[in-house]
Amino acid sequence: MQSALSEAVIAGADAAELEALPLPDRFAAAVVREEDIGIFRSVEDKDVRKSVFVEDVPMPELAPDEALIAVMASSINYNTVWTAMFEPVPTFQFLRQMGRNGGWEARHDLPYHVLGSDASGVVVRTGSSVRRWKTGDHVVVSPAYVDEQDHDTHQDGMLGENQKAWGFETNFGGLAHYAVVRASQLMPKPAALTWEEAAVNPLCASTAYRMLVSERGARMKQGDVVLVWGATGGLGAYAVQLVLNGGGIPVGVVNSEEKARILMSLGCEAVINRNDIEEGDPTFLQRPEGWKRMGKAIRAVVGEDPHIVFEHVGKKTFAASVFLARRGGTVVTCGSSTGYDHLYDNRYLWMRLKRIIGSHGANLHEQWAVNRLISLGRVVPTLSRTYPLADVGDAARSVQANEHIGKVGVLCLAPRTGLGITDPDARARIDERRLHAFRG
Structure with a gap:
């Protein structure tokens, strides 16, 4: 049964009514439990539906620099899958570290972890030091949880020693009816989008933006050939759009004709089906003969080697990425969904003057830049399917098993899809067909 505050949020109540209603004592949330850390020992298929x-869960107290968000929708990121598998380390280690810091961070050290690093929703309370946001604001949440008192944060928010991924390295994440966020994580919700469309963008779109466009990433320029692994996945589909917007030439790697058609609908003309390269051998791209076949396929569709390789797959592709980048080229990496222990031939790196750039998340300025592009319709959400919060285990499993295309959304307080649009004229200008590109 919904609380009076939740019902008022769903009904679109104004700020005065939301402020007058009491906070619920408890709320529904997707969690993993500390007591379950060992359930996957000696198990090959670590099915996240079991964890x-x-x-x-109890409603947490709000710190002065925080806001309480009534979450209308959220999404599944691979960090949710890692959390639910208790790999590479159980995230309760992060929560215990926060607890040792004391103060407001001690709240995070609990025997359960509320998951989720994306959210769209409505501000229902603000802490005493919050100035730029107020109750009733429609917002999306950046996952960058930074330490404003660390001097390195003021050079780049992602450099601060205590920078964390909200909902992964902190508690009270977005896969819940309510979420606790710092005011420095908030951005205005794109008015043309539904709640679920707005929720799927912040983490993946901003990560791709920093990797490709930001001066801290690969600094893509017009005409650059960019190889994008997993080009219809959560990260890759935003990367393809950003490459096209910047005058680059994306080469998208997919594993089905359906995914190839989606890329072409976005304007990506150079598409390689990985199955044609591997021919049934999933380890082929980890060997020199596989690298060479992929290089030949890239040159067949664009006539040259890539200036930039957009890398996030990890163990299965990293050696190929280092080989495939042209002389003086760049491999930019933000993750390793198939394994962190990369093995590659270093001769192709040093003798051909290539660079590897590590990239993690995005600072608030980069987050706002890509959120503006989404608001303008220059980048469209990659939402393919939406689950109710009750089925969040199935949603996470679809990402774990790589059964998804684009991003997988989760409805939290929103009772159905299609709600939350406050500027239908802007939506018409963007074109409904583009907004539904990943939903068939």
């Missing part, structure tokens, strides 16, 4: 549960 993610929706439970009622």
Whole structure:
């Protein structure tokens, strides 16, 4: 049963009514439990449906620099999958570290972890030091949880020693009816989008932006050939759009004709089906003969080697990425979904003057830049399917098993899809067909 505040949010109540209603004592949230850390020992298939549960949890107290968000929708990121697998380390280690810091961070050290690093929703409370946001604001949430008192944060928010990924390295994440966020994580919700469309963008779109466009990433320029692994996945589909917007030439790697058609609908003309390269051998791209076949396929579709390789797959592709980048080229990496222990031939790196750039998340300025592009319709959401919060385990499993295309959304307080649009004229200008590109 919904609380009076939740019902008022769903009904679109104004700020005065939201402020007058009491906060619920408890709320529904997707959690993993500390007591379950060992359930996957000696198990090959670490099925996250066995470790993610929706439970009622206590409402946490709000710090002065925080806001409480009534979450209308969220999404699944691969860090949710890692959390639910308790790999590479159980995230309760992060929560215990926060607890040792004391103060407001001690709240995070709990025997359950509320998951989720994306959210769209409505501000229902603000802490005493919050100035730029107020109750009733429609917002999306950046996952960058930074330490404003660390001097390195003021050079780049991602450099601060205590920078964390909200909902992964902190508690009270977005896969819940309510979420606790710092005011420095908030951005205005794109008015043309539904709640679920707005929720899927912040983490992946901003990560791709920093990797490709930011001066801290690969600094893509017009005419650059960019190889994008997993080009219809959560990260890759935003990368393809950003390459096209910047005058680059994306070469998208997919594993089905359906995914190839989606890329072409976005304007990506150079598409390589990985199955044609591997021919049934999933280890082929980890060997020199596989690298060479992929290089030949890239040259067949664009006539030259890539200036930039957009890398996030990890163990299965990293050696190929280092080989495939042209002389003086760049491999930019933000993750390793198939494994962190990369093995590559270093001769192709040093003798051909290539660079590897590590990239992690995005600072708030980069987040706002890509959120503006989404608001303008220059980048469209890659939402393919939406699940209710009650089925969050199935949603996470679809990402774990790589059964998804684009991003997988989760409805939290929103009772159905299609709600939350406050500027239908802007939506018409963007074109409904583009907004539904990943939903068939």
